[in-house]
Amino acid sequence: MIYFKSDNIVSPLGFSTKETTDLVLVGETGIKEIFDKDLYPEPFPASMIDEEKLETEFIKVATRYSSTKKFTKLEKMLIISVDDALSATDVDITSKRTAIILSTTKGNIDLLGNVYDYDKDRVSLWKLGEVIASFFSNPNTPVVISNACISGVLAINTAAMLIDSQQYDDVVVTGGDIVSRFVVSGFMSFLSLSTKPCKPFDANRDGLSLGEAAATIIMGNKPGNISPSLVFAGGSSANDANHISGPSRTGEGSYIAIQKAMDEAKINAKMIDHISAHGTATPYNDEMESIAIDRHGMTHVPVNSIKGNLGHTLGAAGIVESAILLEEMKRNILIDTTGYIEHGVSKPIAVIKESAKKELVNCLKMASGFGGSNAAMIISKIVE
Amino acid sequence: MTSGGLKIESYCFIRNNKVILNGELIFEDADAVSLKQIAKSVYRSIKPSYAKFFKMDDISKLGFLTAEVLLKDIDTESYDYEDVAIILSNSDSTLITDSNHQSTINDNDNFFPSPSVFVYTLPNIMIGEISIRHALKGENSFFIVENFNADIIVNHINKLFLTNKAKAAVGGWVNYSESGYDAFLYFASPQGETSHTPVEINKIYNKSL
Numbered sequence: 196m197i198y199f200k201s202d203n204i205v206s207p208l209g210f211s212t213k214e215t216t217d218l219v220l221v222g223e224t225g226i227k228e229i230f231d232k233d234l235y236p237e238p239f240p241a242s243m244i245d246e247e248k249l250e251t252e253f254i255k256v257a258t259r260y261s262s263t264k265k266f267t268k269l270e271k272m273l274i275i276s277v278d279d280a281l282s283a284t285d286v287d288i289t290s291k292r293t294a295i296i297l298s299t300t301k302g303n304i305d306l307l308g309n310v311y312d313y314d315k316d317r318v319s320l321w322k323l324g325e326v327i328a329s330f331f332s333n334p335n336t337p338v339v340i341s342n343a344c345i346s347g348v349l350a351i352n353t354a355a356m357l358i359d360s361q362q363y364d365d366v367v368v369t370g371g372d373i374v375s376r377f378v379v380s381g382f383m384s385f386l387s388l389s390t391k392p393c394k395p396f397d398a399n400r401d402g403l404s405l406g407e408a409a410a411t412i413i414m415g416n417k418p419g420n421i422s423p424s425l426v427f428a429g430g431s432s433a434n435d436a437n438h439i440s441g442p443s444r445t446g447e448g449s450y451i452a453i454q455k456a457m458d459e460a461k462i463n464a465k466m467i468d469h470i471s472a473h474g475t476a477t478p479y480n481d482e483m484e485s486i487a488i489d490r491h492g493m494t495h496v497p498v499n500s501i502k503g504n505l506g507h508t509l510g511a512a513g514i515v516e517s518a519i520l521l522e523e524m525k526r527n528i529l530i531d532t533t534g535y536i537e538h539g540v541s542k543p544i545a546v547i548k549e550s551a552k553k554e555l556v557n558c559l560k561m562a563s564g565f566g567g568s569n570a571a572m573i574i575s576k577i578v579e
Numbered sequence: 580m581t582s583g584g585l586k587i588e589s590y591c592f593i594r595n596n597k598v599i600l601n602g603e604l605i606f607e608d609a610d611a612v613s614l615k616q617i618a619k620s621v622y623r624s625i626k627p628s629y630a631k632f633f634k635m636d637d638i639s640k641l642g643f644l645t646a647e648v649l650l651k652d653i654d655t656e657s658y659d660y661e662d663v664a665i666i667l668s669n670s671d672s673t674l675i676t677d678s679n680h681q682s683t684i685n686d687n688d689n690f691f692p693s694p695s696v697f698v699y700t701l702p703n704i705m706i707g708e709i710s711i712r713h714a715l716k717g718e719n720s721f722f723i724v725e726n727f728n729a730d731i732i733v734n735h736i737n738k739l740f741l742t743n744k745a746k747a748a749v750g751g752w753v754n755y756s757e758s759g760y761d762a763f764l765y766f767a768s769p770q771g772e773t774s775h776t777p778v779e780i781n782k783i784y785n786k787s788l
Contacts, residue, residue: 236687300701307681320672320723338731339723341672342703349720356738377677380684381697431744432718433661434710440698451661451716455744565698566707568719 197355197427199574200365200419202518203280205272205409206505207242210252211279215515216522219504220550222533226392226404226506235379240392242406242506243374244272262330267303267317272409273327273371280411281331284419286365289332294363296338297324298350298370299510305375327369335363344473344564345432346370347410347513348572352430354414364416371409372509379405385440393476393507395500395532396485396546398539400476406506410514412521425524428557428575429459435567442479446487448569449561453491456571462557464491467573469529469558471520474500475507476534480563485540487561496559499547503534513562517572524555524576583741585748586771590783591649593621593641593762600648602786614641614760625651629712636676636699638755639708642667645762646709646749653766655713655747664718664745665706666736667764669754672702672723705753717745727752727763727784729777736767737775752784 203211207225208218225242229235246268253271256278257263266274277295281288288295299320306318316322324337338357340350347370354366372378382388382405389402418424433451435443443449457463470493472484481500488494501519508515523530531550538546560572592599596617598606606624611617618640622632627647635643655663676699683692698704703721710716718739722731732750739745751764763784767775 232687236690301677304677307677318674319670319725321670321725324723325725336724336728340720341701341723342706342719342721343701345719353720353735356735356742359742360734360738362734376684377681377700380690380692381680381694381700384692384697385694432720434665434707434716434719436660436710436714436716439704439707439711440694448716455661459742459744564703565701566703566705566719567710568703568707 199425201280201283201413203276203411205276276409276411292364294366296350296368298346304377345562345568345570346510348562348570355427369411370511370514373407394534395474395476398537403475404506406508408508408511424577428573429456430572431455432570442483449487452569452571460573468555470498471560473562485542489542499532585767585775587773588766588768588771590765639705642705642753645764660716662746663715664748668722671756729780733777
């Protein structure tokens with residue numbers, strides 16, 4: 196068995212999973228109008244971490260670790276996240292039997308061209324992994340995954356593989372991305388950013404909102420302090436083999452990834468209690484996901500997206516959303532989809548409009564991204 | 580960790596202006612001074628007649644061409660399309676393309692980001708291009724490590740095989756930075772003589788060419 200032992204979310208809504216989930220549950224959003232010419236020449240909506248709060252929290256952690264080194268914004272977010280997740284477990288991050296997996300799309304990309312503050316290789320993704328591993332004195336080569344917007348779910352799937360093949364006893368999966376000029380300008384050029392906070396699965400959705408976050412999930416081969424236990428039951432990825440910047444019209448890759456994840460979990464679609472969708476609120480993504488869900492006969496299964504609360508946090512998204520899904524399973528609640536008012540996808544999937552109580556045993560996490568990439572992961576509750 | 584029965588069926592390099600398939604030199608352009616040039620001459624030599632090639636960024640072209648040579652004589656259609664994984668790695672992600680995108684956004688008065696450049700600022704786009712070309716819908720992952728690391732790729736593929744998530748895989752390393760390019764792809768399947776282990780993959784990767 197592969198157990199979920201502990202987790203954390205560092206987001207504009209809070210610096211723990213509990214704080215963030217409590218505010219997501221009441222429909223709060225971190226998405227605000229941003230006026231910052233260093234990020235984009237015109238105002239745009241995004242969910243951004245407060246720098247002063249980040250600094251205050253980081254100094255506390257750095258002091259405890261007697262660290263006086265200089266760190267980037269993203270590194271500080273990741274360090275706070277890993278530290279908080281570790282505090283709720285007895286996992287020894289300095290052990291050779293503990294691996295670190297880092298999920299990110301662009302890492303410290305804001306350092307590109309900045310030759311003054313850091314060494315040149317600080318912009319490299321492997322270096323970001325090394326900085327985090329070194330802060331926590333982890334002796335292993337960090338595994339860095341950069342696979343567009345499915346990176347986070349892939350990182351969790353990969354952690355399960357490393358534990359199941361007995362390469363490690365515990366894996367600290369952490370991920371993060373920031374709202375940078377690089378990414379904002381890129382998505383703007385694609386015309387895929389909404390001018391208002393995004394509206395997943397809604398009839399009036401017109402694009403995504405960017406967000407920044409770091410999140411951590413610690414997994415291991417022995418139960419942690421969570422009762423009843425939540426375990427990784429199955430995970431997979433698949434490619435649409437169709438288009439590099441748009442999803443398949445038939446939901447092909449997503450459909451395959453879900454099927455393979457269910458096969459590994461030895462469950463069928465009827466046994467899924469809840470789906471945490473990718474739900475970016477772009478017209479094509481949400482439509483594609485509704486088709487994949489429909490093809491599996493799961494239109495009755497309650498589905499949500501929390502992108503209306505935290506935006507699209509890219510490499511963090513899969514970990515942030517899995518941490519919230521774990522929280523829903525612990526509390527037996529279904530969280531509503533902020534921004535969803537009028538059904539706007541072709542299949543009659545059960546997008547959650549109002550939060551509700553429900554006993555959750557098997558839940559599905561979906562993710563899709565550029566490059567035709569799709570991933571799925573199933574979390575199960577061990578009911579005695 | 581056991582290879583679980585997977586073998587190294589075939590491997591291909593594009594390195595030092597040479598294309599090498601299973602140890603044999605199949606093409607060389609000694610005069611090429613850049614990745615752009617060697618990509619162009621390899622394309623002319625193998626003639627895939629694939630218009631999408633010309634839209635790709637340089638590192639995707641490198642990965643695409645290496646896969647083109649590697650898979651030419653492999654019957655990928657004998658597998659179900661969702662059973663062939665593509666698990667790649669490199670050190671510098673898409674840093675050269677990132678710099679190209681950055682140069683279009685440095686100046687607020689001369690601001691012209693392009694979606695056709697931006698989409699290539701993700702390393703797994705190369706996996707997407709290879710998937711489209713060869714109609715492969717299996718598992719994907721792109722790992723970033725400082726130096727070539729056979730353990731991560733080989734163990735990942737072997738685990739996919741042992742858990743029935745893949746029956747074959749394209750694995751390897753495709754890197755491009757200011758200091759040069761290096762592509763090494765291989766096909767792991769139940770066919771072949773050499774066991775799919777980190778030791779064997781390191782032996783092949785470290786052959787001086």
